[in-house]
Amino acid sequence: MPSLKSFFSSSSSASSTPTAKPITEKKTVKEIPVSKKESSKMGCKCRSKKSEPVNEISVKEDSCCCSKQTAESSSTCCGSKNKESDSDDNNDSLVISSHPEHPANLICEFCKLFYNNGWVTGTGGGISVKKDDNIYLAPSGVQKERMLPTNIFVMSMNSKEYIRKPLNLKPSACTPLFMAAYTMRNAGACIHTHSQNAVMCTLLFDKVFEISSIEQIKALPKITEPGNMWYxxxxxxxxxxxxxxEEELETSLRKAIEEYPSATAVLVRRHGIYVWGETVWKAKIYNEAIDYLLELAVKMKQMGIPTVKEN
Amino acid sequence: MPSLKSFFSSSSSASSTPTAKPITEKKTVKEIPVSKKESSKMGCKCRSKKSEPVNEISVKEDSCCCSKQTAESSSTCCGSKNKESDSDDNNDSLVISSHPEHPANLICEFCKLFYNNGWVTGTGGGISVKKDDNIYLAPSGVQKERMLPTNIFVMSMNSKEYIRKPLNLKPSACTPLFMAAYTMRNAGACIHTHSQNAVMCTLLFDKVFEISSIEQIKALPKITEPGNMWYxxxxxxxxxxxxxxEEELETSLRKAIEEYPSATAVLVRRHGIYVWGETVWKAKIYNEAIDYLLELAVKMKQMGIPTVKEN
Amino acid sequence: MPSLKSFFSSSSSASSTPTAKPITEKKTVKEIPVSKKESSKMGCKCRSKKSEPVNEISVKEDSCCCSKQTAESSSTCCGSKNKESDSDDNNDSLVISSHPEHPANLICEFCKLFYNNGWVTGTGGGISVKKDDNIYLAPSGVQKERMLPTNIFVMSMNSKEYIRKPLNLKPSACTPLFMAAYTMRNAGACIHTHSQNAVMCTLLFDKVFEISSIEQIKALPKITEPGNMWYxxxxxxxxxxxxxxEEELETSLRKAIEEYPSATAVLVRRHGIYVWGETVWKAKIYNEAIDYLLELAVKMKQMGIPTVKEN
Amino acid sequence: MPSLKSFFSSSSSASSTPTAKPITEKKTVKEIPVSKKESSKMGCKCRSKKSEPVNEISVKEDSCCCSKQTAESSSTCCGSKNKESDSDDNNDSLVISSHPEHPANLICEFCKLFYNNGWVTGTGGGISVKKDDNIYLAPSGVQKERMLPTNIFVMSMNSKEYIRKPLNLKPSACTPLFMAAYTMRNAGACIHTHSQNAVMCTLLFDKVFEISSIEQIKALPKITEPGNMWYxxxxxxxxxxxxxxEEELETSLRKAIEEYPSATAVLVRRHGIYVWGETVWKAKIYNEAIDYLLELAVKMKQMGIPTVKEN
Structure with a gap:
């Protein structure tokens, strides 16, 4: 009987090479270059484009079988094998910690929580945490509720280069978006969800989402001045x-962050939301408070109640 | 005091013999013949039809007490007893594994997850996984959240015969439908749910379900060409x-698969959905992404928002 | 510092004596007499009526602190103490079993599940299982998700007398309703929930709830003839x-059971639903399938879709 | 590499000082004076107002990283350090108990449950339990699902002074509201949630929320006379x-409690609900029953069904 290894890696290569679609917008991903040496070690090339050479980062998410791997199957993904997966220069020490609040552990814990909340599903969504000079990033295409600390990418904030890249996994397409929050707002963590409340509000509101006079607003920061918002x-x-x-969003996301200096989140029409905060806990709390308000706004619209109260 | 055995098997035989209803459509189940020898060993005959001899597969689902059996009660179901339940020729080794990603373990894990998501309830729904030449199938009538690896049927892809049949359980009526995905699309796994989002969309849409310009669409494959769909x-x-x-659906399901070569799922009016994928992980991800889109579509329809965006 | 015992029993006696409300309907509870001797041992008399002597069973539910008791506090409730709680004649052996499918264990497990499903909340709802000649009944007023096997009442089907009554707890007011299913339909278990889907449907339908041509209907029995319903x-x-x-419902419940011989459930306007089945597993499956259909019917009504399909 | 300590406390001080907003209503918080000595030990001053000196209690909630602390990080929060955190005079013995029903344990357990029910999110909501002469209070700004017994404040009912104040945490702004229930109604526990059902009902009803003839009403007490409400x-x-x-609500809350002597809860427009009960269990049951009724009322309004039945 064939081993499980071949079972879980079978048939994914056949359909995983995307065709090219013209990139009409100027590419803005260059501040996060993937070093050629590291790139060449990545096992999962099955989705790299045929018609033009592109940065790995601009490749769309796929759905690997890589998470929850056992020792036996950990070196294979999408049909390729890598012997270097346990080598020291992959910097496993950056993501392995018994501390429950280590970024790599928190990212996994939060992804599970967000999956249960319906905010990330079918590999959608993502999360990133900054610790000191390091950016921890959930990988692309892994099922969020099954993520392992060893699936986490680590990028140096200074060099903008990856100092840890799990073999066989690809960096999240959200990376340049997360970087905008880190560089423009000095965020400590950034969350991206496909929350249906967020998507619905982008269908019910025009240029901005607006709500006032709801107590939960007080959980959110003023940003432009110290302290939280008032009721x-x-x-x-x-x-x-x-x-x-996804990476083409960077220009408009940066523009929105500039134009709305008091926002700690940006909604993306028919897509979802990016939320960031000073720390990972604040990002989590802001995300929960905002999603509560988005959900409430949908209900208010359904009942014909304006979301902004006339005072 | 009577034993628990008699308690849990009592009174189910009285009401479990269905009456016949004329089969108006040509039967199409013959490619999965149940060997006469095996059929005669199956304990649960209480639901076989009186008026005409039919293949076990065409019998409707019932609700056995068979899952979560203890050693003591494992050889009884619906009032009958079988001594052969632990015999080697039942091929238990095909479904007993300590590997968490063994198909028999994954099917049980996913059924629990789907039950918690409201996708399978009251014995409805099902799941099947292909490994090498073997098809693993959840049985009929077992409560999904209580399924055990030993409840799993195994069929040979080559011979189309069962190489493992749990005593006292019946194969799922979904089997011919799952086989269509395996033979026509080379699927690695197939999921069937009674998701209310699916049922509602079949009441709100006519010949096809359509949605465009939602980010989550990118989690789904193009099928007819490599890669995933675009936004x-x-x-x-x-x-x-x-x-x-259920087995009478096979003809129209096969026709739909032929007519819609880029579909990785088929909706069944007032019933639910069939979703398949290249691997068990992809099937799971596709099912999650599609259910997300079905749920969103119901909300959009409620608010009068068209699901297909004019570009 | 006062002990926890006094803390958890404090202040409940003050407000727990209900005032009388005239009983306008003929009492029908007499087939389940509570033996005078046992009644006098019950600790929780705080809710017995002042103005007229009534059977304990006709007293409304209250909210004891009795569940999840520790050894220390197990003999106190609502301010009274009982030393007999561990005596052999309380028949603890009837409810203590390591078998996960023992009725007392299943009742506790299902109550937790139903609580998580939102079907029983704030002490509402109940469940009863028949094993051999014994009826196992969840008590009144205990928080469903915190129930312990030792909280379970046991009644003899033959004598209609309690053969186990947990001290300090009261029998459920549902008891005569459950007995109707046991005696009139030879049920193996009976479930009562306050499901909002059930309540909504009683507000949206008149004399009966009707739905047709939904696959999930096939999970339900025909009752008047063998086998399950068709699509x-x-x-x-x-x-x-x-x-x-609640006990005043008995007359109309019995009438409904007689007039609708093919029903395995009765809805109660602005209240909830009673569902029974041949075994505890079938009752659970029927309840899940019916609640699925009630939920779907509410959604269909919201979208203006008739629940009964014209063929 | 910097320690995790600095990671989790970084950058929160920058944005956490709120600006002043004029207090237009007469302050009513003076019955819960925070002793100057204790106040000066509190680490989290980052949110104290600049423009005018105010009682700590009137400061809005913020979002600390304090919960789920490890031994290593327990003495830091928002950038400050305290060595006294383990000192005996902090009265840890008041909140550390192996008894699952000790108020400090119950508060943590209920906060997790309420978080999972969507009633408290993003640090919103709170709970307090009275045991003997002591009031146990969940702190401000801690994520509810991650609360630890050592995060709990304890106030003496007699002296109205804190006899335990966790270093680095702030008392909940709900404290004066909870005290109103304790002093005016002799409550045993008080719950405050931001339940969306509560907020929606304050948008759909005018001066009072009203509902009648729903079975679940029977879970609620009459208050002005013994016993529970009737159907x-x-x-x-x-x-x-x-x-x-939040503390400015005290005057109107007290007025509502006086004017509605049979209410065991007060709704706050666009904010949430306060519910109390004779014991912690009754408060929990009342909260569940009321939220069930609020949820049902929203659905009834959506379908055009009046919540009060004409008899």
Whole structure:
């Protein structure tokens, strides 16, 4: 009987090479170059484009079988094998810790929580945490509720290069978006979800999402001045238009962050939301508070109640 | 005091013999013949039809007490007893494994997950995984969240005969439908749910379910060409009409698979959905992504928002 | 510092004596007499009526702190103490078993599940299982998700007398309703929930709940003839009017069971649903399938879709 | 590499000082004075107002990283360090107990449950339990599902002074509201949630929430006379207007409690609900029953069904 190894890696290569779609927008991913040496070690090339050479980062998410691997199968994915997976220069020490609040552990814990909340599903969504000079990033295409610390990428904030890249996995297409929050807002963590409340609000609101005079607003920061918002303050979250490729969102996301200096989140039309905070805990709390308000706004719209209260 | 054995098997035989209903459609189940020898060993005959001899497979689901059996009660179901339940020729080794990703273990894990998601309830729904030449199938009538690896049927892809049949259990009526995905699409796994989002969409859409320009669409494959769909692509899932007997769906399901070569799922009106994928992980991800889109579509329809965006 | 014992029993006696409300309907509870000797041992008399002597069973539910008791506090409830709680004549052996499918264990497991499903909340709802000649009954007023096997009442089917009564707890007011299913339909288990889907359907339908041509209907039995319903069959569940006291429902429940011989459930207007089955597993499956259909029916009504399909 | 300590406390001080907003209502918090000595030991001053000196209690909630601390990080929060955290005079013995029903343990357990029910999210909501002469209070700004017994404040009912204040944490702004239930109604516990069902009902009802003739009403007490409500009784919960600061609600909350002597809860417009009960278990049951009724009322309003039945 063939081993499980071949079972779990079978048939994925056949359908996993995407065809090219013209990139109409100027590429803006260059500040996160993937070093050629590391790139060449990545096992999962099955989805790299045929018609033009592109940065790995611009490749769309796929759905690997890589998470929850056992020792036996850990060196294979999508049909290729790598012997270097346990080598020291992969910097496993950056993600292995018994501390429950180590970024690699927290990312896995939060992904499970977000999956259970319906915010990330079918590999959608992502999360990143900054610790000191390091950016920890959930990989692309892994089922969120099954993520392991060893699946986590680590990028140096200074060099903008990966100092840890799990073999066989690809960096998240969200990376340039997360970097915008880190560099422009000095965020400590950034969360991206496909929350249906977020998507619905982008269908029900035009340029910005607005709500006022709901107690839960007080959980959110003012940003432009110290402290949290007040009950009667109006929360405004900009909505940017979606693009064919996630990384193409970077330009408009950066523009929205500049134009809305008091926002701690940006909605993406028909897509989802990016939320960041000073620490991983604050990012989590802001995300929960905002999703609560988005959910409430949908219900208010359904009942014909305006989301902004006339005072 | 009578033993628990008699308690859990009592009174189910009285009401479990269905009456016949004329089969108006040509039977199409013959490619999965149940060997006469094996059939005669199956304990649960209480639901076989009186008026005409039919293949076990065409019998409707019932609700056995068979799952979560203890050693003591494992050889009884629906009032009958079998001594052969632990015999080697039942091929228990095909379903007993300590590997968490063994098909028999994954099927049980996923059924629990799907039950918690509300996708399978009251014995409805099912799942099947292909490993090498073997098809692993959840049985009929067992409560999904209580399934055990020993409840799993195994069929040979080559011979189309069962190489493992749990005593006292019946094969799922979904089997011929799952086989269509395996033979026509070379699927690695197939999932069937009674998701309310699926049923609602079959009530809100006519011949096909259509949605476009939602980010989550990118989690789904193009099928007819390599790679995943793009954000602005239109996802089309055919809707076939339901039939009195699940196995009677096979003809129209096969026709839909032929007519919609880029579909990785088929909706069944007032019934649910069949989703398949290249591997068990991809099938799971596709099912999650599609259910997300079905749920969103119901909400959009409620708010009067078209599901297909004019570009 | 005072002991925890006094903490958890404090202040409940003050507000727990209900005032009388005239019983306008003929009492029908006499077939389940509570033996005078046992009644006098019950600790929780705080809710017995002042103005007229009534059977304990006709007293409304209250909210004891009795579940999840520790050894220390197990003999106190609502301010009274009992030394007999561990005596052999309380028949603890009837409810203590290591077998996970023992009725007392299953009742506790299902109550937790139903609580998580939102079907029983705030002490509402109940469940009963028949094993041989014994009826196992969840007590009144205990928080469903915290129930312990030692909280379970046991009644003899033959003598209609309790052969086990947990001290300090009261029998459920559902008891005469459950008995109707046992005596009139030879049920193996009976479930009562306050499901919001059930309540909504009693507000949206008149004399009966009706739905047809939904696959999930096939999980339900025909009752009047062997086998399960077919896809195109019409499921009809009678709706009876609610009464001030739960036990006053008995007359109309029995009438509905007689008038709808093919029903395996009765809805109670603005209250909830009673579902029974041949075994505990079938009752659970029927309850899940019916709640699925009630939920779907509410959604169909919201979208203006008739629940009964014209063929 | 910097320690995790600095990681989790970084960058929160920058944005956590709120600006002043004029307090237009007479302050009513003076019955819970925070002793100057204790106040000066509190680490988390980052949110104290700049423009005017105010009682700690009137400061809005913030989002600390304090919960789930490890031994290593337990003495730091928001950038400050305290060595006294393990000192005996902090009265840890008041909150450390192996008894699962000790108030400190129950508060943590219930906060997790309420988080999972969506009633408290993003640090919103709170709970307090009275045991003998002591009031146990969940702190401000801690993520509810991660609360630890050592995060709990304890106040003496007699002296109205804190006899335990966790270093680095702030008392909940709900404290004066909870005290109103303790002093005016002799409550044993008080729960505050941001339940969306509660918020929606304050948007759909005017001065009071009203519902009648729903079975679940029987789970609620009459208060003004012994016993629980009857099925056909009308449940009335007053709705008070929200204020910029939570503690400013005290006056109107006290007025509502006086004017509605049979209410065991008060709704706060666009904010949430306060529910109390004779014991912690009753408060939990009342909260569940009321939320069930609020949820049902929203659904009834959506379908055009009046919540109060004409008899």
């Amino acid at each position: 009667s303050d109006k929360l405004i979250i900009p909505i940017i238009e979606n693009t064919e490729r | 602005s692509d239109k996802l089309i899932i055919p809707i076939i009409e339901n039939t009195e007997r | 195109s069959d019409k499921l009809i569940i009678p709706i009876i009017e609610n009464t001030e006291r | 056909s009784d009308k449940l009335i919960i007053p709705i008070i207007e929200n204020t910029e600061r």
